[in-house]
Amino acid sequence: MESDNIIDLFLHPKSVAIIGASKKLTKGGFRIATNLITNNFRGKVHFINPNAEGKLYDIEFKKSILDVEDEVDIAIFYVPNRLIPDILKDCVEKGVKGAIIEASGFEEVGEKGLELKEKILEITDNFTKLRVVGPNCMGLSTIDGDSDSDEKEGFFSGFGVFSTYKRGNIALISQSGMLNGGYLMHIMTKYPNLGFRYSCSIGNKMDLSEIEFLEYMMEDDTVNVIAIYLESFKNSRKFIELCKKARSMPNKTIILLRGGVTPQGQKATRSHTGSLAENSNLIDGIVKQSGVIYANNFYELFQYARTFSLMYLSGKTLPKKGNASFVAGSGGAGTITADLTFKYGIKFPVLSEKTYSALVEVFPEWMPPNTFAFVDIWPAMEKAMMNNVKPEVVTSRVYEALLKDPNVEGIFNMMFCSRQFRAMNNVDNIITHAKQASKPIFFWLIGEAKEVGRISQKLAKLNLPNFPSLEEMVKNFSVLVQKSKNMDLS
């Protein structure tokens, strides 16, 4: 990106100053400093604190930003809000181009907060002299290299300590700092193979908002998935315009979660970001038509992001018609999955003649295969075992046939995981098929928790998604269909 883009400067600064840096381990100002230094931030770092003496991480504390000799791109504020105006004046004088304000206590607390905002508007000349991210935010993060590799590198400006992360193709833009902090930390430690590129906590968006960040992510080639949490729109018309533009972009998917959409949620929002309730239903309707994927809660937001991230990484072709196949050794799981496909608009198509013939060969006469793409594989495996054929030959042939079938756009796979039945399950063979296929193959693993864990890890390393429930498996397939339908509409 060209460096005169203000978001580029915020996400890839060459020089930053921490206003409120501290040696005290319990202070946010210490944790921000630690984040920058221990994660190998490449730019210059300055520590500003009139009450601190000496050095931290070999960097000398300065009393004021005006004492810094170099240019400073971004000032990261971790001080009580009443101190902000005076320091911000210095920043403008110094020529600092952007400020990340993490403190709360602005619009959301009423009159005093509004006064503070007025002062900031005056000092920055309506944000023309200096741009602001926040207040009430958890900072911005850029991940350049995995934490467990030699290339470890990142810019973490929030006060939540990050030490475990992987670079990936997801960008997060959120109005809840918790999502950029504790929850992101949870996701990144729970799914160590899931990678993120940016995490942007936009807080109460006094100046910069979802608009500028979304615009940036749409242009940035390292980003495929843009996960957004909003409690209000800064400019709904512009937001919708951007979503419509992204709709036709095959390498971009926007996933949106809105908070404060019910009367109870709105009551809660007011005490959080101070956002006023909008005519939510109307705007929601328009946003939905603009081609974003709607998530209903935090869990879905990150899960959809993960699914799309994996699809982009593994280069799968998204299903267009919603025609899936189901392969399992359980009738009950099949029945429930069939009910769920109905709920989510997925179909089991009629098999091509070629596929059907291939299945007939491996199935017993007393239990022929279905003519549609719903395969209870158990009778075929029983037949193989009775004829002293290895059951893994069956799974392999069934997969080959289904993957070649032009009517089948993807496969739902239920797998029973047990140490004892490793050979029969034929996991490695199925995984090889799943990896090579251009069609998405989704997994639902049950059985011994340990063995489920082992196979999950194998899948994760190859960017193959597995899900904790049949409903999530089917629902996530349906959002892929939604994205490709949206592309066709454009």
Added chain:
Amino acid sequence: MESDNIIDLFLHPKSVAIIGASKKLTKGGFRIATNLITNNFRGKVHFINPNAEGKLYDIEFKKSILDVEDEVDIAIFYVPNRLIPDILKDCVEKGVKGAIIEASGFEEVGEKGLELKEKILEITDNFTKLRVVGPNCMGLSTIDGDSDSDEKEGFFSGFGVFSTYKRGNIALISQSGMLNGGYLMHIMTKYPNLGFRYSCSIGNKMDLSEIEFLEYMMEDDTVNVIAIYLESFKNSRKFIELCKKARSMPNKTIILLRGGVTPQGQKATRSHTGSLAENSNLIDGIVKQSGVIYANNFYELFQYARTFSLMYLSGKTLPKKGNASFVAGSGGAGTITADLTFKYGIKFPVLSEKTYSALVEVFPEWMPPNTFAFVDIWPAMEKAMMNNVKPEVVTSRVYEALLKDPNVEGIFNMMFCSRQFRAMNNVDNIITHAKQASKPIFFWLIGEAKEVGRISQKLAKLNLPNFPSLEEMVKNFSVLVQKSKNMDLS
């Protein structure tokens, strides 16, 4: 239970015979034998197989059930279906009272299967001489003592090997053997603190069905939660009658999942259990009114079962009005939770004057607490730290106040888990409150995956539920309200 109850005989037999017992490790007949012996089944065990010689687990193979000298309560069939009629004749002659038939290939495969059924009806004189569980099932299981204790004891008659289990208050009645097999194994290894009492795989219910098993579970004092999966009703009128009776029983909760309720699901069901589609919507409506808790998929079925199980074990009072409190350090999580409470009919009640005063004392002036039960605890903790008061004092006082408030029926707790912030989180103190309270306290844990795991285990040991998402937390609270409302209706 009196021993002339046939289900009692099936679940607590004094003597069983495995028809098709085998020494071959890959055979189901070997695994059933292993299940009985290694899990310390207390009754007598006989192995029947005309082609086997010698002994297995120190028990001699017999050619026929007629060679057994002792009385035999239950015969467990693991032989191809065509062999069943002749052996069943011998069983009737021997005076065996029940048979568990695990093979498939009856009604679900058409004409040949129906012939087989006719023969069985004739041999058993319409099931008057001998009662049948199955066919196409995974057997019955009774758990008497935990697998990791000296009291280890259980009756496992299915061909899925069970070695890790805990005795508890949940009974499972299912028409999908997968739920009694691979999925139950998954749940029991994933949640080692979750206990089950019975697992009944009723298969195609040629004779005994959900009706007799449900009746039994309603009478059995060791069972509190009855989780049922059905693809068809054997007798919907009787089923509804039983549900209505259970509705008013405070120590019983029935959770029901129905499969094959959509056109696609029905198509799948026919190839599974051979069930015919009923006028599903009409019956569903009546069943819902009869006071059962409806689950939408396998995951919900087991999750609701777990939640109720924990409520019974910890002796919590179920919420009647749906008035909950939310305690968290994140505004965004609060907003989303508030949206979710609206969706699931939960309210944040106005706090009593006493509670409000208690909160005002710990909150800062610039950010007073809400007057309703929605507590963003972060400003209060910040105030404490500024005044050199330990932040754990704040959490403790907030919890005490909320738990005493007559308007609050339970608490949703969001907890950020991090090694570094253990003291601040005050986990042990909160857990002590949660354990002692008569009100349910639900947890949502985020942060470092390892620390989340550690705290989850602590909670599980004390029968305190935590959930992987805010939506599941709110939804599970709402089913508790549903149960207590149902009781009031009776």
